[in-house]
Amino acid sequence: MEEGLNDVQEIIKTETAYPERRLRGVLEELSTGCNRFVTLANKDQNQAGRTKLDKERLKSCMREMESMGQQAKLIRSQVKRNTVRDKLKMVQNFLHRLRFLADEPQHSIPDVFVWMMSNNKRIAYARIPSKDILYSIVDEETGKDCGKVKAVFLRLPGKKGFGPAGWTVQAKMEMYLWLGLNKQRKDFLSGLPNGFEENKAPRTGSCLQSLPPISLVYNMKQVFQLRAHMYQARSLFAADSSGLSDPFARVFFSTHSQVTEVLSETLCPTWDQLLVFDDVELFGEAGELRDDPPIIVVEVYDQDTVGKAEFIGRTFAKPITKMCDEHYGPPRFPPQLEYYQIYRGNSTAGDLLAAFELLQIGQGGRAELPAINGPTDSDRGPILPVPMGIRPVLSRYRIEVLFWGLRDLKRVNLAQVDRPRVDIECAGRGVQSAPIVNFKKNPNFSTLVKWFEVDLPENELLHPPLNIRVVDCRAFGRYTLVGSHAVTSLRRFIYSPPDKTQNNWASTGRPTHTMQDAFLEAKEEKKKKKKKKKGEVEEDDETDERMLDWWSKYFASIETLMEVRHLLYCFLFCLVGIWLYSVYNKELEAEYDNFEDWLHTFNLYRGKAGDDDEAALDDDRIVGRFKGSMCMYKLPLSEEFTREAGFDPNMGMFQSIPHNDPINVLVRVFVVRATDLHPADVNGKADPYVVIKLGKSELKDKENYISKQLNPVFGKAFDMEATFPMESMLTVSVYDWDLVGTDDLIGETKIDLENRYYSKHRATCGIANNYSVHGYNMWRDPMKPSQILAKLCKEGKLDGPHYGPGGRVKVANRIFMGATEIEDETGLKKQTDEHLALTVLKHWEEIPRVGCKLIPEHVETRPLLHPEKPGIEQGRIEMWVDMFPMDMPAPGPAIDISPRKPKKYELRVVIWNTDEVILEDDDYFTGEKSSDIFVRGWLKGQQEDKQDTDVHYHSLTGEGNFNWRFVFPFDYLIAEEKIVISKKESMFSWDETEYKIPARLTLQVWDADHFSADDFLGAIELDLNRFPRGAKTAKQCSIGMVQNEAELTCISIFKQKRVKGWWPFVARDENDEMELTGKVEAELHLMSAEEAEKSPVGLGRNEPDPLEKPNRPDTSLMWFVNPLKSIRYFIWHNYRWLILKALGLLLLLLLLGLFLYSFPGYLVKKMLGA
Secondary structure, three states: OHHHHHHHHHHHHHOOOOHHHHHHHHHHHHHHHHHHHHHHHHHHOOOOOOOHHHHHHHHHHHHHHHHHHHHHHHHHHHOOHHHHHHHHHHHHHHHHHHHHHHOOOOOOOOOEEEEEEEOOEEEEEEEEOHHHHEOOOOHHHOOOOOOEEEEEEEEOOHHHHOOHHHHOOOEEEEEEEOEOOHHHHHHOOOOOOOOOEEEOOOOOOOOOOOOOOOEEEOOOOEEEEEEEEEEEEEOOOOOOOOOOOOEEEEEEEOOEEEEOOOOOOOOOOEEEEEEEEEEEEEOOOHHHHHHOOOOEEEEEEEOOOOOOOEEEEEEEEOOEEEOOOOOOOOOOOOOOOEEEEEEEOOEEEEEEEEEEEEEEOOOOHHHHOOOOOOOOOOOOOOOEOOOOOOOOOEEEEEEEEEEEEEEOOOOEOOEOOOOEEEEEEEOOEEEEOOOOOOOOOOOEOOOOEEEEEEEEEOOHHHOOOEEEEEEEEOHHHOEEEEEEEEEOOOHHHEOOOOOHHHOOOOOOOOOEOOHHHHHHHHHHHHHHHHHHOOHHHHHHHHHHHHHOOHHHHHHHHHHHHHHOOHHHHHHHHHHHOOOOOEEOOOOHHHHOHHHOOOOEEEEEEOOOOOOOOOHHHHHHHEEEEEEEEEEEEEOOOOHHHHOOOOOOOOOOOOOOOOOOOOEEEEEEEEEEEEEOOOOOOOOOOOOEEEEEEEOOEEEEOHHHOOOOOOOOEEEEEEEEEEEEOOOOEEEEEEEEOOOOOOOEEEEEEEEEHHHHHHOOOOOOOOEOOOOOOOOOOOOOOOOOHHHHHHHHHHHOOOOOOEEEOOOEEEEOOEEEEOOOEEEOOOOOEEEOOHHHHHHHHHOHHHOOOOOOOOOEOEEEEEEEEEOOEEEEEEEEEEEEEEEEEOOOOOOOOOOOOOOOOOEEEEEEEEEEEEEOOOOOEEOOOOOOEEEEEEEEEEEOOOHHHOEEOOOEEEEOOOOEEEEEEEEEEEEEEOOOOEEEEEEOOOOOOOOOEEEEEEOEEEEEEEEOOOOOOOEEEEEEEEEOOOEEOOEOOOOOOOOHHHHOHHHOOEEOHHHHOEEEEEEEEEEEOOOOOEEEEEEEEEEEEEEEHHHHHHOOOOOEOOOOOOOOOOOOOHHHOOOOOOHHHHHHHHHHHHHHHHHHHHHHHHHHHHHHHHHHHHHHHHHHHHHHOO
C-alpha cells in the first residue's frame, strides 16, 4: 500500500497521465486485503492460549479492518481526476491507522539486539523488532524481514546515539534473520538465496536435529561496476552560521565508498559528477541480484575548515541492474535522473537528483561495458561529468529578474546594513543588482530589470534551484553576506504567451445579465407587494429602510455567509434588500495568493538551521525580505511580443508595472471586532484595546478598552499617513488593559501593505456591490466606477469602454448590461453610466489577457499571534484596510462603524387569567385538590428583577384571575437581536461588564405555600424575536405550541408591538417527557422608552393606568381571613344536595306532624258541627 501511494504521489508530481487509475488499484488492494484479514481472523478467534487483551485487540482490529475495507470500497467509486489529491489524503490516513494497528500494545517476544564489539567494548548496535522476523506458516502473518537478507545499520549506544551525533552510520551489515518456533526450525533456511552451501557443525548425541549451520559458503561470485551519476541537490540543510553549507556527498555500496567534490557556500549544489565503483563483488544468484540489488547509501556532509565534516542528511537508493547478457538500451537504459528525499533524523533535509546503474562485468572484462560518453573539454581534472545520455537535455533560457527592493534587513555582526546588493545565481550563471545607495532613506533599487542567459534542462522538473543572495557592500571593498534564499521551483516563473484564440471568446455571447438587474427586479416586486398591503405596514417598511446602517450590512453578510454560498448568496441579498459585504473567514492574502500576481516576496535566511522540523525555528532565521520577481522563457522569443505598441526593451516581460519611487499614502484601518481572545487576566477574561502601528507612527486606543470581554466589538476607524516603501508593514495589536503594571500583548497581526497597494487585484479600496451616492451603501472610493474602468482599460491597452443605448457597455469585444439610473437623496432619478462601469469591474476576471478578480468590499478575518508563542492562535480579528494615494483627490470621511448603542425599550406584560393549572394541594378537612396559583416572570439575564402576581388562593379548577401588570425596562440591540446588560461582576470590580443575551421572556406558574417552599408547576419561555402567536381561546391552546414551534407561524414583538393570547405552561414528568401543566392568558406590549415616558403605567394594579380587580370566586379566600364564608362554601359546595334533601324531608315530616296534630281536632269539630 505504501509503495502504491508513493507511485500515486510520483504520478501527480510528474504530472503523468491517469493518477486516479493507480489510486483505484491501491484502494482495491486495500479492500481485498482487509476482507482477507477479517476472514483469517474469524478462524483464529477461538484459538486456545489467548489472553483477554489478545481477544479484545483482535476484535478491535477486525472492526477497524472491516470498516476500512468498506470505506476503501466507497472511496474507490468516488475517485475522479479532480478529486485525486483529496482522496489521496484520506488513503494516507488509512496507512497511519494500519501502522497503528500493526504495533503490538504488549510485546510477548523480546526484540533482537546485534552488538559490534571491539576490545570487549560495545561500540555499536542495531535493534531488530521481533515482529519483523517472526515466522508463520501463513504468509500474511510472517514478518516483513523474516527469511530475507537485510541490510542493518549499526548506531551508537546510550546517550551518544541521540541527536545529530547518532545520525551517522557506524557500520552496515548484511544479515539473514529468522525467528520461529522450535517445531518449525526445518524452515529457517527456506528464504536463503540460491547457491549457498551449509557448513554444518558435527553432530553429537545431545544436539538437536537441524541445527543452524556454522557458516554459509558461496563459491560463485558476480563482479559488477557501479556508476553513480550525482547531478545535483537542492534545499539542503543549512549547516553553517552564514545560513549556507559547503556540501559534498559520500556514496557507500557494498564494501566501497567514494565522495564527490566539495562545493562552497550553497544549499543547492550541482556536482555534475560520475562516480565509478570498479570490480564490486556481490554474492548471490544473478537473477536475484537483478531483481533485488543491494541498496546504495548516500550521505551528504558539510565540509568545515576546522574539525570533522558535519552530517547533513542521508538517503537510500537501489541501482538499475544490467546483466552481461542484456542489451544496454531503452527502455531501462540509460537510467533517468530521479529525486531522492534526504533525511536528517526524522525531518527532511533536501533532495538529491541522481541516477544509479549496476553493470555486470562479463568474461570480456570492462571493455564490454558501455563507454562513458562525457564532455572532452572538462577542465576539472580527473572528475568525470554525468554522461550525455543521462544528463538532461539543455536549452537556452533567458531569466529576467525584477529588482524591486529589500525590507526589514537585520544587523550583521552588530553593524547595520547600509548598501545592500542582490546577487542572483542559477546553474553557474547569474546577475547582480545595482547597490542601494542608502538603505534607510529608500530601500528600493534604482534599476528595476536585469537579465542573464543560462542553459537549463528542457524537463521543468529537473530545473536547478535559483539562489538569491543579499550582500552588504562595506568599506575597503568588503562584502558581507546578509542572507540567502533558494527558489526550488522555477515553474511558476516560466512565461507562457497569451492564447490568441481567447481574445474574441465572448464577442458572440449573450450580454451579461447582472446582479444589479436581479436586485432592481426584486425591489420592483417588493414595491408591488407593498401596494397590496395596508398603509401602516408600508410606513413600517420605510422606517426600517431609514434605520439601515453599516452594521445592518455586516450582520446580513454574516448571516448570508453561514446560510448559503455562491449563487444562493447572490440571490439572497436581493431578497433581503441589503447590499452585502464579502466576509472572508481567513486572511485576504490567503484568498488572493499573497498578492504575488507580479511582485513576490522572498524571505532571506541566515544562521544554522534547527534540527527540529518546526517552521518556528525557520522564522527565527529570517533576516529580511527581498521583493522582486523572475520571468523565464526559452530563446529565441517570438518577435510579435516585442513588436507590440509601447514595448519598452529595458523592462523586458515586466511591461506596465508601476515605478518604485516613494509614494505618500493615506491608510485607513477599520477594526470591527475580535473573537475568541486568549484570556489575559486571572478571572479568565481580558480588557482588550487596539493598537495600530505603521512605521514610526503608533495609535493607541487605550482609553476605550472594553472591560472583561473575550469577544469585544471595537468598531473603530484609524487614519494614518505613510510613505511606501519605508513604512509599509502595518501591525494591528490587541492589548489587555491593566490597572496596575504594564499592559500585556494578547496578539498581533502583520499586513504587508505594499504588495496590496501594487497588486492587480486592486486591494486599495474594495469594489462595492452597488453604486450609491447616499445612505448606508454610499460609494467610498474617491474614483468613480467609470474612472476606475477607464484607467484599467488604458493600463491593459484594451479597446473601451464604449457605452451604448439600452444599458449596454462594450469592453474588449465583451458586452455587459446594467442599470442606467440612480436615485439621489431627494428620490429623483438621474441618468448615469456608473452602474454599467461597476458591472464590468465585478466581472473583470472574464476580460481576456488582463482580467483578474478585483477585490470586493469586504471584511477579512486575521489570526492574532504572539511572538513568544509562535504558531498558536491567540484569537481572531475582523478588519479591513483602505489605501488612498495622497496625490489623488482626497476620499470622503471614514464610514461610521462605531458599535451600535442599544435602544431603550419597555416591555409591559399583563397576566389576565390562567386555566387548567394542575392542582397540587390536598384540603386538610375535605381532601379536595386545589392550588394557590401565582405567576412569576422575568427577562433572561434579569432574574434578580423577577416580578410576581398576587396569589389566587384555593383554585379548585385550575382557573386563576389576576389582571396583573409586569413592567420590564431593557436595552436592546436590534441588529444582533440581543439584550444588553451592564453590571459589575463583584463588589471589587473596577468597572461594569457588558453582556449580550438573547431577548427571552420567561413566565412560570407556581403553587404558593406559607409554611414550606413554593411548588413549581410549569413554565414557558418566549423568544421575543420568534415566538408562536397566542391562541384566541383556552381550548385552542395546546402543548403543540411548544413541541411544534418550528412548524407554527412565529411573530416578533419588535415588529408586532402588541399581542394578546393564550400560551401553554409545560414541565417535564418522571419520564423526562413534556406535559401540559396549565395555560396563561397574557398580553405583551412593547414600547420605546420615549413612548413609555409619555404614557406611564403602574406595576400590578397600581396607578397610573390601574387595571381592574379580578372577579374571583369566594373560594379563593383563606380560612383565617373569613372562616364563616369558607365554612359556608365548603359545606354548601360539598353537601348541597344532601342538605336540600334533608330540608325537604324535614319539611315533609313537619307537614305530616302538623297534619296528624290538627287532624283529630278538625275531625271532632266537623262531626259535632262546630
